[in-house]
Amino acid sequence: MDELRRIATERLPAPVSEYFNQGSADGISVAAASAAWDRIRFRPRVLRDVSSVSTATTVLGIELSTPVGAAPTAMHRAAHPMGEVATARGAAAVGALMEVSTNCGVTFEQIGATGVRWWLQSYIWRDRGLTKSVLQQAVDAGASAVVLTADTPVVGRKHNAGQSVYDVVPDEYIRANVDPGGLPDSALEHADDLTPDTIGWLRDVTGLPVVVKGVLRADDARTVVAAGAAAVQVSNHGGRQLDQSVATADALPEVAAAMHDSGAEIYVDGGIRSAEHVLAALALGARAVFVGRPVLWALTAGGASGEGAADGVADLLRGLTDEFKEVMMLAGATTVGEITSDLVV
16 A cells, blocks of 8 residues: 555656645544554454355345455546546456546446446535436436435535646546536535535436435434445544544444444544555444545556556555455454454454
8 A cells, every 4th residue: 555655656757646645634534544543452362264255245146256345536648548447447357346426537337337437426516406417317227225424514624735737737637527507616615514404405306216325323223224225334534624523433333333234324534544444444333444545555556557447446455455354364264244243353
C-alpha cells in the first residue's frame, strides 16, 4: 500500500494527488482511520483443518469471489484516462464488486459492458428530476443496487496547498452521465432535505435494493432499515466530511449489534489497508469491505496502457484477497461465515 501511494504521488499532478489523499478540515479523521483497525487484536483458533479455504461470499444475493470491493470515488480519469472502465475491468477479473460514483467520468454503459458486478453510489441533488434521470441510466446499464450517500448534505470543506484539482483536470472527467440541460448550477447542489422517506423514493424509482452509506450510529442504522434499506455501509466518507468523526473500525461494532437479526447486511469502508483489517472488519460484523484510495493509487501505478491500469487494480484486489485467505488460515476459519466475533478482542 505504501509503495502504491508513493508511485501514485510521484506520477500525479500535485493537485490530483492532494485531492485523492486529503481529508476535510484538519484531516483528523482521515489520519486516524487505519490506526483504528491496527488497534484490533485477534484470538485465533488452532488445530483447525484449513487445507481448504474459500474467500467467496454473497452480498444482496450476488455471488463474489472476495469480500473486498472497490469503494465509490470520483476522478478515476485523473488517475488514468480510461478511468472507471479500467477499474471495472480490474474488479471483474477477480470477481469483486464495484461501487460506482454518480460523478464518474465514463458512461454507465461502458462500465456495464465490462461484465463487472456493480452498484451505483447516488447523491440526491436539489433537482430530483435530474437525479431520477441519472438513476434510470444506471438501472438500464445493469446496476444491481443503489448506494445512497447520506452524510453529504453539504460537501465538507477542504484546504488545498495550491491549485484545486478542478483547475487542472478537464470537465469531462466527472459527471459523464449528467446532462443539466440548461438547468441552473443550483440543480446539482446536494439536497439538504433528505429524510428516511428518501429510501422508499429510491426503491420506487429504480426497483433496486438500497444501501445507505455513511452510517456511524446504531439509531441511524435501525431507522434506515425500518425505512426499507437492505443494507447499511458504515462509513465516514473517507474522512472527507465531518472531521473528527468516529473511525469506522470503532463505529462498526455498535452498528452490527443494532442490526442483529434485522436481516439487513452491513458493509464498511475507511482506512482498510491490509488483509488483517479485512479479517477484523468481518469479525466485527461486516459482510464486505470496500477500499477507495488504494484503488486510485493502483489505477495510477498500473501503467500507461488501459490494460496495465486494469491489471493494477486487479493486482491490488487479488493481492488483498490472497493475503486475506492466508490470515483466514492463521485464524482457523475456512469460510467467511466462520469469521465471527469471538475472533477479536
